[in-house]
Amino acid sequence: MSAASTAISAHDEPISEREVLIEQVRIVYRTVGRAGWTMMFLSIFVAAVLHDQGLPILIWLAVQIALKLATFAEMRWFFSEDSIERNPEGMARRLILSQMPHAAGWASLIWLVAPHATPGEIPFVMVILAGAVSGGVTTYGALPRVHAAYIATFALVQLMTFIYLRAIPGDDPYIQYAPLLSIVFGIGIFMNTRIAGQSYRQSILLRFTNAQLVHRLEKEVRSAEAADAAKSTFLAAASHDLRQPIHALGLFLALLDGSRLNAAQRETLGLARSALRASSEMLDALLDFSRAEAGVIVPRPRTFPINEALRQVEEEIGITADEKKLFYRTRDCDAMVEADPGLVKIILHNLVSNAIRYTTTGGVLIGCRRRGARIMVEVWDSGEGIPADQREAIFSDFVQLGNPERDHRKGLGLGLAIARRLARLIGSEITLASIEGRGSVFRFALPLAPADADGIAGGAPSEPGRALAGGTARSPAHILVIDDDETIRIGLGALLRHAGYSVDTVETIAEGQDSARKHVPDLLICDLRLRAGEDGAEAIRLLRAQSGRRIGALLITGETHPARIAEAAREDIEILYKPTPPDRLLEAIVRELSR
Known part of the structure; x- marks a missing residue:
């Protein structure tokens, strides 16, 4: 990106004519510097072909070389990007004045050659002049006023040449009218320069506009990153402060459960535990979300029976389906899979919880299908289904369909987002098929364990009452x-x-x-x-x-x-x-x- 582009990208204000002019002048100066060598070698070639003209053509060549060397000296010692930035209008005038002598030099070629030209030299000169004038379209196209001054100087010298040739004796009208033909050609070429100038201008404006868009996008990205960081900080603070009393509440409810309670008190305790479980599930969702964002979850794959995860999930949340009077069925599967059982369980838990949450009649079915060397785990429900235009959105963070009132019993809208992250972490992908009004099925694949692999069955959990491990019969830990x-x-x-x-x-x-x-x-x-x-x-x-x-x-x-x-x-x-x-x-x- 140029310096001007960088400057304009620093704000989103309308692009000024001054900024456009800076870029136009910069482009012309660069082009003039590159074209100088070409025009010098062309001058030497012309002088070599017209060497029979003697001293006049040598003087012409010397002037041409001097002009080109002056251009190189200007570009080397007297030109700078800062000078264009400070005074673009002055640099544009400087371009006009410096290019007018070049135009006069080329236009004088007919003046020098015509009085003593052979029949073949005038067509040669006309072709050379046509090339010199045409080259101005690319050399000065970014700033047409420079080419306009060039053509005007060229035309003035050609007009003087025409008058001169008409004044001296001669009987070849084709040679006398050659300067007029050059003037007409030059004017026609300038029309092309104007068109090129409009294209250059549009290109410059487009580049500046793109720079503004990039700058605006960078600002929006920074704002989004700041908002995301603020969101993570807020969720972390809120979650931490909420977890403290909920954690203490769980401890006190556990103590209360060991007390002598009557039926009404035990029912109240059950309701309190149910409320605690709902709060804990939402906080666990935030925790899983944060752990996934932190990138600290490292899969530890091992061989285990998939039925173990299916049954654990059923034991943990099957009661939720019973409370909603839904059928909950798990089809046994004897397959051994190679994956991280903890992550598989979280994925399953979130998918099944989502299915129960959005199903009001019918039920939920969990099962597996063999697909070659993989097992496809499937969670079916008879819920309302998911519209086609929402099937990707539901995997986004904090997105919930059908919960405008933000009912806390329907969670936070993180379950599917977490499930997708974890599925990708273990090399799988959650897919979805749904029919509105009939239900949905979520699937993810797990690799089958080698045929000779033994499952590592989890042992029965230790009984909390047997808590004296690490101590002795006389001295508890x-x-x-x-x-x-x-x-x-x-x-x-x-x-x-x-x-x-x-x-x-x-x-x-x-x-x-x-x-x-x-x-x-x-x-x-x-x-x-x-x-x-x-x-x-x-x-x-x-x-x-x-x-x-x-x-x-x-x-x-x-x-x-x-x-x-x-x-x-x-x-x-x-x-x-x-x-x-x-x-x-x-x-x-x-x-x-x-x-």
């Missing part, structure tokens, strides 16, 4: 909890003591170090983000260094900002995301203590 939220410290401490652990809860890293000096913990449970800029990962490193051994640790966080998630994922520490179900937390504790 000691857990140190570091969290700056008092409610969570109280709730988590009560849950762990109820499960049989020895627990100490503190607020800061310094308090944790003091506690560890009195009683070295068997396990650390730390929040990622603590007060005063302290960091849970740093707390774990310091306490391990203080004890001189690797203490088991769990890092629990409500953080969803992509950058913070990526930072936490680099630590060699198991990470749990709030709100963490109490049974899953206790299972992680048993798993970490048994290492």
Whole structure:
């Protein structure tokens, strides 16, 4: 992009005539510099052919060479881009004045040759002059007024030549009228220059307009990136602040479940857990979205039975279909696949949740079909179907069809977007077929495991009550909890003591170090983000260094900002995301203590 183009791209104001003139002058100067060598060699060629004219033609050649050398000197020492930027009108006048002598030099050729020309020399000269005049279309086309001055000078000298030839004795009218023919030809050529000038002008305006569009697009891209970063920051802050009380609520509900409750109280507890589950699902969707954006999800493929994932999803969300009085059916499949079971489960969970959410009558069917070396996992529903023009939009972030009232029970519009991201992460692609009024089917393919591969069946989850792993019959495992939220410290401490652990809860890293000096913990449970800029990962490193051994640790966080998630994922520490179900937390504790 030229300097003028760069200047104009800095704003979106109307393009001024001055800016156009700057570019026109710049183009003509560059063209004149390149054409100078061609015209010099043409002059030498003409002088060689007309050498029989003697001294006059040699003088003419000397003048032509001097003019061309003057042009080269101007371009080398007296021309600059800054001079055009500062005074484009003055540089245009300078072009006009510098090119007029060149026109006079070529026009004088007939004056010199005609009195003593042979019959073949005048046609030769006319062809040369036609070429010199025609070359001005490309040389001066960007700024026609320069060519106009060139043609005017050329015509004036030719008119004087005509008068001169009419005044001297001679009987060949063809030679006498040759200058007039040159004038007519020059005027005709200038008409072409005007047309070329309009084309140059349109090209310059188009280039400037494109530069403005590029600048505007860059501004919009920067604005979009800033908005996206602000969105991620807002979602992370909102999600983190919401996760704290929801995580504590889950701990207290788990304690309440172990109490003696009457039927009405237990029904109320069930409703509270249902509300908690809905909130947790929406926050989990935000977390999955943020983890996908952060790029911290690394697929860990292994061989496992696909039926395991199908049944897990049915156990987790089948009750939702029962509540809506929908049929929910899973067709068993004995295939072994090679994929990341955790990611497959999330994809399935989101697809099935979406199917249940948008189905009001009928039901949902989940099954598999063999397709060569792959298994096609399919989720069918009898919902309203998806319009053809919306089948791509539904995979966008925060897009929901049929939910103008933003009913929280219908989620956030992230499920399909997350499912597509994760499917692509494991080398698959979600496809959709739908008939409006009859339903839809979502499909994604998984590679079949080799025929001799054995499935790695997941063991039964540990019972939370058996939580004494890592301790002894007389001395239960000691857990140190570091969290700056008092409610969570109280709730988590009560849950762990109820499960049989020895627990100490503190607020800061310094308090944790003091506690560890009195009683070295068997396990650390730390929040990622603590007060005063302290960091849970740093707390774990310091306490391990203080004890001189690797203490088991769990890092629990409500953080969803992509950058913070990526930072936490680099630590060699198991990470749990709030709100963490109490049974899953206790299972992680048993798993970490048994290492």
